Amino acid sequence: MVSTKEYFQNVWDALKTTAIGMRITGKYLMQKPITVQYPDERLPIPDRYRGIHYLEQEKCINCLACARACPIDCIEMDAIRHGKELEWVAFTLDYQKCMFCELCVYPCPKDCIHMGTEFALVTYDRSELNHDLLSFQGMGRGARIRMREAQAKKAAKEKAKAAAAAKKADTEKDADEPEAAGAGTGGDE
Amino acid sequence: MTPPLALTALPQEQVATTPNPGGNALLDLVNKIGPPEWIPDWIVALHAVGAGVGILIGIVSLIAMYSVWMERKVSGHMQCRLGPMYAGGWHGWAQTIADGVKLLMKEDMIPTGADRVLFIIAPGIVLASIFGALVAFPISYDFYFARMDLGIFMILALGSTTTIGVIMAGWASNSKWSLYGAMREAAQVIAYEIPLGLALMAPLITLGTFSLLDASALQSDWFGMKWAIFTNPANLPAFVIFWIAALAETKRAPFDLPEAESELVAGFLTEYSGIRWSFFFMEEYAAMFLMSVIAAMFWFGGFESPATWALRSAGVEGGIFFGAVCFVTLVIKAFAGVFLMMWLRWTLPRVRIDQVMTMGYKYLTPLALLCVLIAAVSEAVKSLLF
Amino acid sequence: MVEQTQEYKPSIQPSEEGRVLPSGEREFFFDVSTSDLEVNMGPQHPATHGVMRVLLRTDGELVTGAQPHLGYLHRGAEKIGENVEWLQYLPYTDRYDYLAAMNNNLGYSLAVEALMPGLEIPRRATLIRTICAELNRIASHLIAFGTYGLDIGAFTPFFYAFREREWIQALFEKICGARLTYSYIRIGGVFNEAPPGWLKEVEHFCDVFEEKWKEYYDLLALNHIFVMRTKDIGVITPEMAYDFGLTGPMLRGSGIDFDLRRDMPYMDYTEIWEAGAYQIPLGSGEKGTLGDCWDRFDVRVKEMIESIKIVRYCLGVIEPGPVLGDVPKVIKVPPGEAYVGIENPRGELGHYSHSDGGKVAVRCRVRGPSFVNLAVLEDLMPGTLLADSVAIIGSTDIVVGETDR
Numbered sequence: 001m002v003s004t005k006e007y008f009q010n011v012w013d014a015l016k017t018t019a020i021g022m023r024i025t026g027k028y029l030m031q032k033p034i035t036v037q038y039p040d041e042r043l044p045i046p047d048r049y050r051g052i053h054y055l056e057q058e059k060c061i062n063c064l065a066c067a068r069a070c071p072i073d074c075i076e077m078d079a080i081r082h083g084k085e086l087e088w089v090a091f092t093l094d095y096q097k098c099m100f101c102e103l104c105v106y107p108c109p110k111d112c113i114h115m116g117t118e119f120a121l122v123t124y125d126r127s128e129l130n131h132d133l134l135s136f137q138g139m140g141r142g143a144r145i146r147m148r149e150a151q152a153k154k155a156a157k158e159k160a161k162a163a164a165a166a167k168k169a170d171t172e173k174d175a176d177e178p179e180a181a182g183a184g185t186g187g188d189e
Numbered sequence: 190m191t192p193p194l195a196l197t198a199l200p201q202e203q204v205a206t207t208p209n210p211g212g213n214a215l216l217d218l219v220n221k222i223g224p225p226e227w228i229p230d231w232i233v234a235l236h237a238v239g240a241g242v243g244i245l246i247g248i249v250s251l252i253a254m255y256s257v258w259m260e261r262k263v264s265g266h267m268q269c270r271l272g273p274m275y276a277g278g279w280h281g282w283a284q285t286i287a288d289g290v291k292l293l294m295k296e297d298m299i300p301t302g303a304d305r306v307l308f309i310i311a312p313g314i315v316l317a318s319i320f321g322a323l324v325a326f327p328i329s330y331d332f333y334f335a336r337m338d339l340g341i342f343m344i345l346a347l348g349s350t351t352t353i354g355v356i357m358a359g360w361a362s363n364s365k366w367s368l369y370g371a372m373r374e375a376a377q378v379i380a381y382e383i384p385l386g387l388a389l390m391a392p393l394i395t396l397g398t399f400s401l402l403d404a405s406a407l408q409s410d411w412f413g414m415k416w417a418i419f420t421n422p423a424n425l426p427a428f429v430i431f432w433i434a435a436l437a438e439t440k441r442a443p444f445d446l447p448e449a450e451s452e453l454v455a456g457f458l459t460e461y462s463g464i465r466w467s468f469f470f471m472e473e474y475a476a477m478f479l480m481s482v483i484a485a486m487f488w489f490g491g492f493e494s495p496a497t498w499a500l501r502s503a504g505v506e507g508g509i510f511f512g513a514v515c516f517v518t519l520v521i522k523a524f525a526g527v528f529l530m531m532w533l534r535w536t537l538p539r540v541r542i543d544q545v546m547t548m549g550y551k552y553l554t555p556l557a558l559l560c561v562l563i564a565a566v567s568e569a570v571k572s573l574l575f
Numbered sequence: 576m577v578e579q580t581q582e583y584k585p586s587i588q589p590s591e592e593g594r595v596l597p598s599g600e601r602e603f604f605f606d607v608s609t610s611d612l613e614v615n616m617g618p619q620h621p622a623t624h625g626v627m628r629v630l631l632r633t634d635g636e637l638v639t640g641a642q643p644h645l646g647y648l649h650r651g652a653e654k655i656g657e658n659v660e661w662l663q664y665l666p667y668t669d670r671y672d673y674l675a676a677m678n679n680n681l682g683y684s685l686a687v688e689a690l691m692p693g694l695e696i697p698r699r700a701t702l703i704r705t706i707c708a709e710l711n712r713i714a715s716h717l718i719a720f721g722t723y724g725l726d727i728g729a730f731t732p733f734f735y736a737f738r739e740r741e742w743i744q745a746l747f748e749k750i751c752g753a754r755l756t757y758s759y760i761r762i763g764g765v766f767n768e769a770p771p772g773w774l775k776e777v778e779h780f781c782d783v784f785e786e787k788w789k790e791y792y793d794l795l796a797l798n799h800i801f802v803m804r805t806k807d808i809g810v811i812t813p814e815m816a817y818d819f820g821l822t823g824p825m826l827r828g829s830g831i832d833f834d835l836r837r838d839m840p841y842m843d844y845t846e847i848w849e850a851g852a853y854q855i856p857l858g859s860g861e862k863g864t865l866g867d868c869w870d871r872f873d874v875r876v877k878e879m880i881e882s883i884k885i886v887r888y889c890l891g892v893i894e895p896g897p898v899l900g901d902v903p904k905v906i907k908v909p910p911g912e913a914y915v916g917i918e919n920p921r922g923e924l925g926h927y928s929h930s931d932g933g934k935v936a937v938r939c940r941v942r943g944p945s946f947v948n949l950a951v952l953e954d955l956m957p958g959t960l961l962a963d964s965v966a967i968i969g970s971t972d973i974v975v976g977e978t979d980r
């Protein structure tokens with residue numbers, strides 16, 4: 001049983017602590033709220049934010065390091081190699097699986113996959129969550145030019161090689177046919 | 190009518206402020222306009238009643254709507270949030286309307302195994318009893334639905350009828366959580382009716398009347414500040430007790446045990462959805478308002494304030510303007526009470542059922558009795574001295 | 576009511592016969608009188624903090640038996656650990672105790688590092704780890720504080736707690752880019768250097784938090800209703816705490832002075848302890864019995880301020896330097912096995928890792944504190960009221976993600 005002192009102590013405590021609590025809540029009632037009206041105002045997103053990835057496709061060398069580093073294998077890529085240059089077919093990231101851990105970013109040798117500040121993953125259909133990170137299909141303009149240059153160089157080299165070989169063969173076989181060497185210059189476009 | 194015992198201690202001219210006991214202001218109004226002779230009396234009366242009901246429903250919906258909005262704003266700001274901000278433009282004033290429309294559109298669901306009849310009528314009973322209680326709520330000195338000498342009894346009696354609806358809802362839902370909620374409601378309301386009524390006795394003794402209108406009129410002195418809470422030492426503690434009991438009656442936190450969403454999911458409301466669910470909420474907010482009106486009427490001067498006093502001394506008494514000032518005064522006081530309830534709700538944790546019982550029976554009831562005693566003694570001393 | 580509670584014994588008496596279900600589970604509810612009502616509290620219930628189910632047997636408001644059922648959130652984290660590379664398991668550790676992801680990262684990293692004797696962790700990395708782990712402890716305890724208030728029925732403290740937690744999350748977002756699943760502390764150090772000005776901001780947070788903390792204590796912990804609701808409820812005696820293998824605030828709430836940070840030190844906690852930077856708050860039975868819900872709550876709230884002290888100490892001694900030790904891109908761990916337990920906000924979070932020298936763990940085992948602490952529920956709940964059972968579940972502060980893993 002409660003003693004008389006305890007009885008009135010209880011009454012007093014209840015009233016007192018309620019008053020203290022009400023003072024605190026009342027204080028906050030008068031203060032400015034700290035919430036942000038989200039779609040209208042937004043908090044700044046820090047630079048390191050781990051949002052939806054973006055890819056610097058021109059730099060990427062299709063080395064699969066990022067795909068291998070990913071714990072859930074959600075990166076898939078496909079590209080056709082033309083010598084050193086790549087003809088991109090796909091570079092998809094499945095955001096149904098991705099857990100934004102940033103592990104794919106660190107191993108990239110070319111430092112070309114990054115995590116952006118975009119975070120809204122709202123779609124009407126789950127399949128839309130399978131993002132294609134490519135900004136263009138096939139080959140980039142620069143890559144195409146470089147590829148052509150490389151091809152031309154290669155062709156020229158080959159021709160020169162062939163010519164040299166032919167010359168060598170010729171000089172060995174027959175030293176009287178020198179015009180074959182001049183044909184190699186025709187490869188320049 | 191023989192005046193109650195305490196009334197004899199009062200100056201007779203104050204009692205005489207009630208020239209017309211009983212009646213309905215609307216009916217008087219209609220009769221004053223003078224309906225054509227050929228319309229039978231009962232049709233006139235029926236129309237007056239219909240108009241009264243319409244006004245009442247309008248008032249209750251408005252009160253409930255704006256109490257909900259206010260609750261969300263108050264709680265929001267107390268929690269460093271903003272609360273509703275979009276619907277309607279200015280601080281989301283139309284949020285509750287939008288919610289109401291949404292609730293109306295919702296699928297009407299009745300769980301399998303529920304007692305369909307009880308399940309359907311329970312919200313009706315809850316709402317009907319609060320409407321019934323609000324009949325005694327006067328809008329101003331000369332506009333009221335029913336002038337009752339025992340108005341406060343009527344309010345208390347009908348106000349506690351909501352419990353029946355709640356228990357019905359809990360039983361009919363065929364859910365264990367609902368049943369718990371209903372049982373808790375029953376225990377709680379029974380325990381708190383006693384201190385509620387006893388605490389009310391203190392201002393009743395001070396004022397010497399059971400009628401809301403008279404109670405208000407009796408507090409008009411001292412520049413409209415002769416409120417009962419100032420005139421008797423027992424009234425302040427009695428108000429605290431009344432307020433705690435009123436919180437328990439209206440199922441507000443810290444006494445929201447019948448709902449207790451962290452314990453009983455949603456208590457008796459678990460299976461309700463849509464418009465039926467909103468009926469319970471309307472009842473809750475209307476009951477909050479009603480309790481605040483009682484407090485305002487019997488402790489805080491009712492219609493009386495310096496504003497009404499000034500008007501009265503300027504000779505403006507009666508008429509629409511005076512009535513409007515009275516009404517606004519009362520509504521401001523009542524909403525102050527509603528705000529206090531909200532403030533308490535967003536501050537305090539919930540009490541446990543055995544503590545609710547302990548508090549009701551061991552703390553509030555004896556203390557309320559003590560208040561009644563002090564009130565009576567001090568009234569007696571006052572009547573001896575002055 | 577109180578007299579009645581004495582009749583009910585703890586739910587499972589070994590001698591009592593229970594019906595054994597085909598699944599091997601013992602169903603003990605059917606062997607007593609049928610007048611009791613069985614209620615499923617959960618899996619969808621506001622008070623179970625996730626998807627846990629407690630099968631309650633009640634007699635009116637009185638709870639006469641309780642049996643927690645787990646497994647609704649089982650994701651096979653340990654098995655995944657045996658199938659992905661060492662570093663790749665790191666993001667998964669975030670996900671079992673999602674309220675204290677930094678601590679999980681830390682525990683796992685320490686367990687792997689224990690197998691790599693040659694690996695030197697730079698001092699700056701250690702200190703940043705400590706700061707992050709302690710900030711995360713505060714964040715986690717803030718949730719415990721707030722949701723316990725919710726369980727008891729007070730809403731507002733929850734929002735105040737979230738306000739500060741939001742700040743901590745913003746700090747973490749700045750340092751690692753994520754708000755909840757950080758994957759920041761890695762094997763060999765931490766992933767990133769702290770951005771410029773970050774440490775200053777942490778210090779500012781400490782200053783503000785110390786003020787707010789007082790307010791929390793007044794608003795909730797000392798409130799009379801709250802005290803009445805939590806004192807003498809769910810009393811865990813020191814013996815019981817030993818028997819159940821409780822750790823963390825649950826153990827310290829019973830007055831047992833045991834904290835892994837001091838008693839089985841890892842990282843540089845010894846140094847911090849010896850510098851006298853922090854104390855270990857213990858339950859004292861101040862408001863009621865030793866080891867009741869209030870004590871556990873109190874320990875948590877007080878631990879927040881101790882964590883602030885640790886953070887302050889670290890901020891005082893931190894110096895520029897590297898933050899990542901010499902680890903290869905694909906980590907190969909020398910053969911061996913190691914167990915490292917760290918003081919997670921909920922108790923001892925142990926990671927056992929077993930390597931055969933390859934890129935993938937042979938066995939990866941987690942000792943989750945919530946899982947162990949949860950076991951005591953079954954003995955605490957019988958004989959309490961329904962509302963108390965909610966208070967007891969809340970005071971164990973479980974994270975269901977971690978009990979089920």
Ligand code: SF4
Nearest residue numbers: 070098099101102104
């Ligand atoms: S963020 Fe993590 S889960 Fe997502 S693609 Fe990169 S490595 Fe994979």
Ligand code: SF4
Nearest residue numbers: 060061063064066108
């Ligand atoms: S690691 Fe970098 S370079 Fe290699 S495939 Fe991925 S994005 Fe491209």
